[in-house]
Amino acid sequence: xxxxxxxxxxxxxxxxxxxxxxxxxxxxxxxxxxxxxxxxxxxxxxxxxxxxxxxxxxxxxxxxxxxxxxxxxxxxxxxxxxxxxxxxxxxxxxxxxxxxxxxxxxxxxxxxxxxxxxxxxxxxxxxxxxxxxxxxxxxxxxxxxxxxxxxxxxxxxxxxxxxxxxxxxxxxxxxxxxxxxxxxxxxxxxxxxxxxxxxxxxxxxxxxxxxxxxxxxxxxxxxxxxxxxxxxxxxxxxxxxxxxxxxxxxxxxxxxxxxxxxxxxxxxxxxxxxxxxxxxxxxxxxxxxxxxxxxxxxxxxxxxxxxxxxxxxxxxxxxxxxxxxx
Numbered sequence: 001x002x003x004x005x006x007x008x009x010x011x012x013x014x015x016x017x018x019x020x021x022x023x024x025x026x027x028x029x030x031x032x033x034x035x036x037x038x039x040x041x042x043x044x045x046x047x048x049x050x051x052x053x054x055x056x057x058x059x060x061x062x063x064x065x066x067x068x069x070x071x072x073x074x075x076x077x078x079x080x081x082x083x084x085x086x087x088x089x090x091x092x093x094x095x096x097x098x099x100x101x102x103x104x105x106x107x108x109x110x111x112x113x114x115x116x117x118x119x120x121x122x123x124x125x126x127x128x129x130x131x132x133x134x135x136x137x138x139x140x141x142x143x144x145x146x147x148x149x150x151x152x153x154x155x156x157x158x159x160x161x162x163x164x165x166x167x168x169x170x171x172x173x174x175x176x177x178x179x180x181x182x183x184x185x186x187x188x189x190x191x192x193x194x195x196x197x198x199x200x201x202x203x204x205x206x207x208x209x210x211x212x213x214x215x216x217x218x219x220x221x222x223x224x225x226x227x228x229x230x231x232x233x234x235x236x237x238x239x240x241x242x243x244x245x246x247x248x249x250x251x252x253x254x255x256x257x258x259x260x261x262x263x264x265x266x267x268x269x270x271x272x273x274x275x276x277x278x279x280x281x282x283x284x285x286x287x288x289x290x291x292x293x294x295x296x297x298x299x300x301x302x303x304x305x306x307x308x309x310x311x312x313x314x315x316x317x318x319x320x321x322x323x324x325x326x
Contacts, residue, residue, distance in 0.1 A: 039198030
């Protein structure tokens, strides 16, 4: 059996998904939905991706990528995110691979990519990381994100007061981190890293926040994509990790799921976490975006361990198995 995976390159998640599908016993071929990962291309797609002229270009690019594979059939065709996918491409793909089972997974909310709503009927099964989207759209089922194999608990004891953050720049994320720095830099060892996918976005950020750059004393800026191994190491060395979710999303971020096997405390802006079975007030602190409060008693208390078999339910292998269960 074989599968075609159409997935954006984002950190190393696309590679990890491909490997997980292969561990399910399928040969997997992976394509990036974007014609290019250059900064300008990403910006054009994000801002003007639904314009006819851009759609025409994306359609031609995707068709060429698929045709260049020279593979006559796929048992599964799995599409992640679908930022560059149109209804016209889906009709072409389904005509080309009439016997394939089509699976869609949204690791972003429909509010951020509203065109996705009109693609859902093309798939045999569609999933979303966002509980609210799964309730609102009849074609969507809820399937949380996952952690990759390199997220294993370290035997090294974490630094007692170290609180970390590693993530991409978006929405009000910098402002929330800035507030935490202003309030708690004297109380905790704060190690925050903000990733910018392009120099254009970084330049825009600096211009907009020129008066707030003093906060960068505690917030490291990087243009380099960070490996999962590096992220896991940083989390393992921390007593707690900050999670600032996108205000238009309800689903739990990858960061939250990745912390489950590491057994590190979570400080999150996402209060929907209380509806998940692993929620425990000893391990998870919910903060407000405009007035974050991190109690010393929360940081100082012991982590309450979860059942290992329960945690493995959120592994990427478990996720892939559910994704392919048609």
